[in-house]
Amino acid sequence: MPEPRLMTGNEAVALAAFHAGALFASAYPGTPSTEILEQFSKFDGVYAEWAPNEKVALEAAIGASLGGVRSLAAMKHVGLNVAADPWFTLPYIGVSGGLVIASADDPGMHSSQNEQDNRYYAKAAKVPMLEPADSQEAYDLTREAYRMSERYDTPVMLRLTTRVCHSRSLVEAADAEAPKPMPYEKNEVKRVMIPGHARLRHPVMVERLAELEELSNDSPFQKKELGSGDAVVVTCGVAYQYVKEAFPGVSILKLAMTNPLPRRLISEFCEQFKDVYVVEELEPYLEETVAGLGLYPKGKDSVPRVGELNVDNVREAFPELAWSKGAAPRMHIAHVEGLPARPPILCAGCPHRGIMYSLARLKAIIAGDIGCYTLSVLPPLSAHDCQVCMGASINMGHGIEKALELASGKGEAAGSHRVVSVLGDSTFFHSGVTGLMEMAYNNGRFTVVILDNRTTAMTGFQDHPGTGVTLQRQQSSSVDIEMLARSLGIENVRVVDPWDLDECKRVLSEEMKRDAPSVVISRRACVLRDKASQREALKVLREECNDCGLCLGLACPALVKREGEVTILEDACVGCGVCAQVCRREAIKV
Amino acid sequence: MIKLKDNADYKNIEDEATRSVVLAGVGGQGTILAANMLANALVLHGYDVKTSEVHGMAQRGGSVISMVRFGSAVASPLVPLGEADALVVTELLETLRNIEFLAPGGKVIASRTRVDPLPVLQGAVEYPADAEERIGKIAPGSIIVDAAAIAAEAGNARAANTVLLGILSPLLPVGEDEWLATIEKLVKEKAVDANRNAFLAGRKIAESR
Numbered sequence A: 001m002p003e004p005r006l007m008t009g010n011e012a013v014a015l016a017a018f019h020a021g022a023l024f025a026s027a028y029p030g031t032p033s034t035e036i037l038e039q040f041s042k043f044d045g046v047y048a049e050w051a052p053n054e055k056v057a058l059e060a061a062i063g064a065s066l067g068g069v070r071s072l073a074a075m076k077h078v079g080l081n082v083a084a085d086p087w088f089t090l091p092y093i094g095v096s097g098g099l100v101i102a103s104a105d106d107p108g109m110h111s112s113q114n115e116q117d118n119r120y121y122a123k124a125a126k127v128p129m130l131e132p133a134d135s136q137e138a139y140d141l142t143r144e145a146y147r148m149s150e151r152y153d154t155p156v157m158l159r160l161t162t163r164v165c166h167s168r169s170l171v172e173a174a175d176a177e178a179p180k181p182m183p184y185e186k187n188e189v190k191r192v193m194i195p196g197h198a199r200l201r202h203p204v205m206v207e208r209l210a211e212l213e214e215l216s217n218d219s220p221f222q223k224k225e226l227g228s229g230d231a232v233v234v235t236c237g238v239a240y241q242y243v244k245e246a247f248p249g250v251s252i253l254k255l256a257m258t259n260p261l262p263r264r265l266i267s268e269f270c271e272q273f274k275d276v277y278v279v280e281e282l283e284p285y286l287e288e289t290v291a292g293l294g295l296y297p298k299g300k301d302s303v304p305r306v307g308e309l310n311v312d313n314v315r316e317a318f319p320e321l322a323w324s325k326g327a328a329p330r331m332h333i334a335h336v337e338g339l340p341a342r343p344p345i346l347c348a349g350c351p352h353r354g355i356m357y358s359l360a361r362l363k364a365i366i367a368g369d370i371g372c373y374t375l376s377v378l379p380p381l382s383a384h385d386c387q388v389c390m391g392a393s394i395n396m397g398h399g400i401e402k403a404l405e406l407a408s409g410k411g412e413a414a415g416s417h418r419v420v421s422v423l424g425d426s427t428f429f430h431s432g433v434t435g436l437m438e439m440a441y442n443n444g445r446f447t448v449v450i451l452d453n454r455t456t457a458m459t460g461f462q463d464h465p466g467t468g469v470t471l472q473r474q475q476s477s478s479v480d481i482e483m484l485a486r487s488l489g490i491e492n493v494r495v496v497d498p499w500d501l502d503e504c505k506r507v508l509s510e511e512m513k514r515d516a517p518s519v520v521i522s523r524r525a526c527v528l529r530d531k532a533s534q535r536e537a538l539k540v541l542r543e544e545c546n547d548c549g550l551c552l553g554l555a556c557p558a559l560v561k562r563e564g565e566v567t568i569l570e571d572a573c574v575g576c577g578v579c580a581q582v583c584r585r586e587a588i589k590v
Numbered sequence B: 001m002i003k004l005k006d007n008a009d010y011k012n013i014e015d016e017a018t019r020s021v022v023l024a025g026v027g028g029q030g031t032i033l034a035a036n037m038l039a040n041a042l043v044l045h046g047y048d049v050k051t052s053e054v055h056g057m058a059q060r061g062g063s064v065i066s067m068v069r070f071g072s073a074v075a076s077p078l079v080p081l082g083e084a085d086a087l088v089v090t091e092l093l094e095t096l097r098n099i100e101f102l103a104p105g106g107k108v109i110a111s112r113t114r115v116d117p118l119p120v121l122q123g124a125v126e127y128p129a130d131a132e133e134r135i136g137k138i139a140p141g142s143i144i145v146d147a148a149a150i151a152a153e154a155g156n157a158r159a160a161n162t163v164l165l166g167i168l169s170p171l172l173p174v175g176e177d178e179w180l181a182t183i184e185k186l187v188k189e190k191a192v193d194a195n196r197n198a199f200l201a202g203r204k205i206a207e208s209r
Helices: A009-019 A035-040 A054-066 A077-082 A084-093 A119-125 A135-152 A195-218 A239-246 A263-270 A285-292 A311-317 A351-361 A372-377 A392-408 A425-431 A433-441 A481-487 A501-513 A550-554 A578-582 B031-045 B092-101 B131-138 B147-154 B157-171 B176-186 B189-207
Strands: A005-008 A024-027 A047-050 A071-076 A099-105 A156-161 A167-171 A223-225 A231-236 A251-255 A257-259 A275-279 A365-367 A419-424 A447-452 A492-496 A518-523 A559-562 A565-568 B019-026 B048-053 B063-071 B084-089 B102-111 B143-145
Touching: A005 A009, A005 B031, A009 A035, A009 A135, A009 A156, A009 A167, A024 A035, A024 A054, A035 A047, A035 A071, A054 A071, A054 A077, A054 A084, A054 A099, A071 A077, A077 A084, A077 A099, A084 A119, A084 A195, A099 A135, A119 A156, A119 A257, A119 A285, A135 A156, A135 A167, A135 A195, A167 B031, A195 A263, A231 A239, A231 A263, A231 A285, A239 A251, A239 A275, A239 A311, A251 A263, A263 A285, A275 A285, A351 A372, A351 A419, A351 A447, A351 A501, A351 A518, A351 A550, A351 A578, A365 A392, A372 A419, A392 A419, A392 A433, A392 A447, A419 A425, A425 A433, A425 A447, A433 A447, A433 A481, A447 A501, A481 A492, A481 A518, A492 A501, A501 A518, A501 A578, A550 A559, A550 A578, B019 B031, B019 B092, B019 B157, B031 B048, B031 B063, B031 B157, B031 B176, B063 B092, B084 B092, B084 B157, B092 B102, B092 B131, B102 B131, B102 B157, B131 B143, B143 B157, B143 B189, B147 B157, B147 B189, B157 B176, B157 B189, B176 B189
Parallel strands: A024 A047, A024 A071, A071 A099, A099 A156, A231 A251, A231 A275, A365 A419, A419 A447, A447 A518, A492 A518, B019 B084, B084 B102, B102 B143
Antiparallel strands: A005 A167, A167 B048, A223 A251, A559 A565, B019 B063, B048 B063
């Protein structure tokens, strides 16, 4: 047995999938799930890919499973929204090679636009779900998920959260297995979901769910911890760790398999206690079932439903459990009030800055999207009007433009040529292409700006269909965005350099005025990726500068106002020159 | 005062309560790597270890926080308020921001580095000029050094975090050989010498106090 190793939950999932003999994995990067595929892709003999989006990733993994090999699809919680279409019908057709879907929630929204609780997806689709509480469980439950998947002919959801994905703890790996690929079989009644076939399959799923509930009742992964006192806490996932620490010695029913929930086990174990508590992150998912069993649990009336849990807020929810043994709340140093916030910002030299600044100056209505550039919503750039989800920018822009036209009653582009949709290259490939079709086909008269920085920057520089390189470093084709836009029927496609403000402003105002759909590609590689593009730092000429602060409107971390004087931090500046173009006194020079 | 190190020769890690170190800084300062080095050294020594960190937005110059917990059996990867035995921070403002994690009698080890956040860069709000003083008042016995300058002297200004780990090191039962092995394992080859020197420079500072 190899010695235990410190690894993140994501690394443990990847290693377990590899040890389970998974050969195929597909994902779209998304915090906190990204490193699963990055890690898996490094193992010998496996195939791993970045798909353009999560729906593609899941469908490709379904195909690989039908092709007979164990497969993995990984995504952040909102990625499963994109993949929801295959997700709900996949359990009808079942699997051939084991298929595991790692779905990583982000309670607290460290890097997400919402904090939906994906456990309801497992329940809604009748897919069994396993929830690890640390890296060892991430490893063990991933191995179990593959066994379960093949034994019960079902996909299995591995539900992770940020604190499991990005926490490190010790993992003891088990022996690797090398399952033989399943022979390919044609079985259209099981795999072609026309209504007649689906009607046959749905009852099979219901039966399977009953069998899975028996497994859930008896699974050794459901842990019963008998402590002292007449209270029991039902919990799952990382919340278990907080319960252990907040309520030492309390009895715990810690569930690892959370769909289907083990109703018999919950009833039998909890009935021994006077008080039943439920501690879980986000929604009262466990609590609803525990309550349905007539156990009158205490839960979300006290445990926060919003944000992450931790030892402190779990203790606070049930002080009667925390301080029952004569222990008293510990004093801690008071939070220091009034400190300047440190919001994340666009890097010095970020190619998004020049184009977003130009759009804000042109008073565009900016329908935005998901990526680093969303940071431009913060003042002083304030260059976003709306943003919902990946790829929504173009479609929302289309709707806004049509609405302004309708509201004006003039039947013309009465959005006064102000609507601009903005999205990054990776986001465009993810789910922006159909939006471009929407604009072209339905006579949109607005402008789409594609911020082509040649990488998926926000999640840590992953390749995508536009870079010409795959996850496993193979050369491949790269999408020509100009040709793609033209092929959809958009005649006005132009490319600008976002470090050239004059060009940005000129091209954008020309395209915004046009009574036709147009695309502007703002092309420059992410400055963190392309170090070669970095130039000599600029300087403020003291004799020319009147400290008007116009350049500070760029929100560049290299531009500072100290003791009333504007200066450039030499170490931080990468010489993009955008500030020099903003200055009206020519006071910034190389 | 809660000492991290009760006995220099302590090797038995049974029945040892969980202790915690909170590391913080600004995106790009290497906080996560430092936490990783600390965690690995503790594992090498035989502890159960858990760490926690947040990726994503943190890469863009935002506040970064990493937590390392160790003992015979660690539960929560997150450190409760008031339970960090040490707070290791590469920036003064971030030290104040996270000081509530410090246990009574806990140790602050910080770099006298100032990285202005956007509202300060813009001149909208003031950077707390008395940050160092306030830290000293809240946490007497704090060790605040010019870690970047010490690291530069050791061969690489970017090893400031490693200087702070060096200052932290005598408070932990981890041996010097275990630390050096960790540095060799986790730091990029060309930076190993600078980091080793930075670590030893920090360790010397702590020992001289």
